[in-house]
Amino acid sequence: MKRKTIDIITLGCSKNLVDSEQLIRQLEEVGYDVAHDSENPVGEIAVINTCGFIGDAKEESINMILEFAQAKEEGALEKLYVMGCLSERYLKELAVEIPQVDKFYGKFNWKELLQDLGKAYHDELHIERTLTTPKHYAYLKISEGCDRKCSYCAIPIITGRHVSKPMDEIVDEVKYLVSRGVKEFQIIAQELTYYGVDLYKKQMLPELIERISDVPGVEWIRLHYAYPAHFPTDLFRVMRERDNVCKYMDIALQHISDNMLDRMRRQVTKEDTYRLIEQFRKEVPGIHIRTTLMVGHPGEAEADFEELKEFVRTARFDRMGAFAYSEEEGTYAAAQYEDEVPQDVKQERLDELMSIQQGISAEVSAAKVGQQMKVMIDRIEGDYYIGRTEFDSPEVDPEVLIQRADVTLILGNFYKVEIIDSDDFDLFAKII
Structure with a gap:
């Protein structure tokens, strides 16, 4: 049958x-x-x-x-x-x-x-999964929901309040996945930095990452979706001290003008944001910061957008995405503000912001030429092996291309490479 x-x-x-x-x-x-x-x-x-x-x-x-x-x-x-x-x-x-x-x-x-x-x-x-990713990496969800009250965001409406997964259960899941061949973990949540507040009455992300880092076989840990307000600064020490914690932080900043941060209900100021970025780079030398920004939120005047452009030029993010505001029913913004920025203006601002970032990304990539780096090989595509460095998350970040003609590499393994060329986003390398 x-x-x-x-x-x-x-x-x-x-x-x-x-x-x-x-x-x-x-x-x-x-x-x-x-x-x-x-x-x-x-x-x-x-x-x-x-x-x-x-x-x-x-x-x-x-x-x-x-x-x-x-x-x-x-x-x-x-x-x-x-x-x-x-x-x-x-x-x-x-x-x-x-x-x-x-x-x-x-x-x-x-x-x-x-x-x-x-x-x-x-x-x-309950801790077992059948991976749909390549077997050497997995996404690890440490909590559900979000207690933040950002004006534009429907996530709390959909997922409810923040609920942390118990630390022991997460560590058991990591051990299970390592036993299945996983070497790299993308730590994910709607809001990472709030982890533990509901269960342990304080932010426990640094301790959780240390415990995951201690599991034999865990080679890379990468952090996604942090929030800038009340950032748990002990995480800097963990990232600095632990070789298997990637020097990478995905933190959605959304905007920089105080007017917009206030209207978005982000609980941070422009000064706070610049200080946090400076702290990241001082405390964790070599860190790559990925962020997401929003254009066209109600109340975004031309002056606010000019501030945002200047922020992108000044902060020089290693990785950046952006999207245009869309009104979501049930949110604070939908109830309190009129969606007043025309769609064509939103799109123009989005295109302009991403154009600035494209130039920065090209310069960030070009600066890596001549460097030696550790690369994880993900897949084969055409004439190339496709890999990533510790600064590259799957699906969203640049990749490293290695000619297949004269080497035989094993998918899921690490190799040391020299970067020999770059384009706007990707790197080209040879095996050392």
Whole structure:
């Protein structure tokens, strides 16, 4: 008898990916074959894990649901289930609008899916996952939710209050993943720096990173999605002292003008922000900072945007992304402000900001030519092995390209290279 196959499609961020990986492990345990993000879905059952963060992500999620709903109507699919952030936020509306979906689940009750398939959830496997990433790296989610009250952000509406995962459980998960061949961990949360406040009554991120760092086999730890207000400064010492903690920090700063930081309810000032960046670079020499900025938030005058451009030129971020404000219902900004910056102005500002950063990125890359660096090899693409340094997170950051012609490298292994060339974003290297 042919085992049933389930297709799981994951949209949105790496935090969603972790949920999908946990679900895949549970489904495999109860006898299903699972295909993840297959270009040509093959299963009788499909599960779409949605994103509901901003307009573009919501649109992508809805289009994907409609595409599979059509497949179901045409008889190519028996069952269609939807989970994740969009589903959490618009459960009732979606059920009415897209009746082809057999059931909508929120972000946290996806375990019920197993029950609805007539299977049991195996609690003893709660730290186990079937990785969808290359086997040498994994995303590690240390908390859910967010207690911040940023004006524009719907995440607290979707995920609720900040809930830290117990430290011992995280360390057990790391040990499990190391036993499966994982060497590199991307530490993720909606807000890393708040970790531990609910469970231990104080910020515990530095201690958690030390404990993960102590696990034999952990070669790289990289931190994502920190918040600038009340930053746990003991983390500087941990990053400086621990060789396997990458000198890398992903911290969303969003803006620099005091007017905008106040309107965004960010709980920091321009002075605080500059001081924190200076502290990072002083305390952790060689650190690479990745940030995200926003343009077009209500109230952003031309003077505010000029300040933001000057900030990008002055701070010279090693990695930077930006996006245009989109009004999200239920947020403070949607209730209190008019979305007054025209869409074409938002796009112009976004393009201008990214153009400034492109020049900086090119200079940052060019400065690495001639340096020797440790590189992790991720994959093969055309004539090149594709790798990353400790300063590069998967999917979002520059990569290191090594000609395949005269070397044979093993995926997932580390190699020492010399950087021989660069372009606007990527580096070219040779094995030493």
